[in-house]
Amino acid sequence: MSGNFAITNEGTLAVALAELEAHLGEVMKEVRRLRALARSLEEENQRLRTIMIAEQAGEGGYQSLLRFYEEGFHVCPPHFARVRDGEGCLFCLSFLEKKKGMPSHG
Numbered sequence: 001m002s003g004n005f006a007i008t009n010e011g012t013l014a015v016a017l018a019e020l021e022a023h024l025g026e027v028m029k030e031v032r033r034l035r036a037l038a039r040s041l042e043e044e045n046q047r048l049r050t051i052m053i054a055e056q057a058g059e060g061g062y063q064s065l066l067r068f069y070e071e072g073f074h075v076c077p078p079h080f081a082r083v084r085d086g087e088g089c090l091f092c093l094s095f096l097e098k099k100k101g102m103p104s105h106g
């Protein structure tokens, strides 16, 4: 994208507006493309986070899950590894409570 709209003295306002509209159309197309890209990256990120948390939870058990919860992620099965948006989650808390009672290593 050049970003130059090249409005000159010869060009009428109508022409300038038509050009601007064409550019806007391109920009909107780009916005849609980037939005789709952002969504696919977020999905990929979510997948990787799920794998990472599941692996570390397997190793460290309760302590790892508690740390992820405190860092702002769900550790409960229904929303596993999703961002909590700063809200408490009853599923997470009861899941952690259950985990707490289990020995993490043997």
Ligand SMILES: [Zn+2]
Residues within 6 Å of the ligand: 074, 075, 076, 079, 089, 090, 091, 092, 093
């Ligand atoms: Zn949760």
